[in-house]
Amino acid sequence: MIVVARYSFPHEAHIAKASLESAGIESYIADEHTVNTQWLYSNAIGGVRLMVAERDAEQALQILNSDFSQDVDNEMPGAERSEVCPKCGSHDVVAFTKGKRSAFLVFILLGFPLFFYKHGYKCNQCEEFIEKL
Numbered sequence: 001m002i003v004v005a006r007y008s009f010p011h012e013a014h015i016a017k018a019s020l021e022s023a024g025i026e027s028y029i030a031d032e033h034t035v036n037t038q039w040l041y042s043n044a045i046g047g048v049r050l051m052v053a054e055r056d057a058e059q060a061l062q063i064l065n066s067d068f069s070q071d072v073d074n075e076m077p078g079a080e081r082s083e084v085c086p087k088c089g090s091h092d093v094v095a096f097t098k099g100k101r102s103a104f105l106v107f108i109l110l111g112f113p114l115f116f117y118k119h120g121y122k123c124n125q126c127e128e129f130i131e132k133l
Helices: 010-022 032-037 039-045 054-064 069-075 100-110
Strands: 002-007 027-030 048-052 093-098 118-123 129-131
Touching: 002 010, 002 054, 010 027, 010 032, 010 048, 010 054, 032 039, 048 054, 093 129
Parallel strands: none
Antiparallel strands: 002 048, 027 048, 093 118, 118 129
């Protein structure tokens, strides 16, 4: 096994490991528990190491160095949104949580949360709230 990448935090290594495993490359994370226990040691020991078999190293490096952000942007649910405001017919709607401020205020005043907010969309043209289905 050889080291193909080093990370400051274990969660970064796990994301990279998942990318490799989705391509069928078996990998191993080293020093994860040491960094979790004493995160200040991360730089001293060289971070969390992502290791693969020597035969898979070239392919693993190619996957880890690839930029898939454009593919993710194209698949985002909001990218081709079909929500239309029922009041004015505008397509200028954004994700919005109704009642979030009052729920926070109740939490501050009473000391325990009351979750009475709703997730949905808000029209930027007429300020109408549209509930998620």
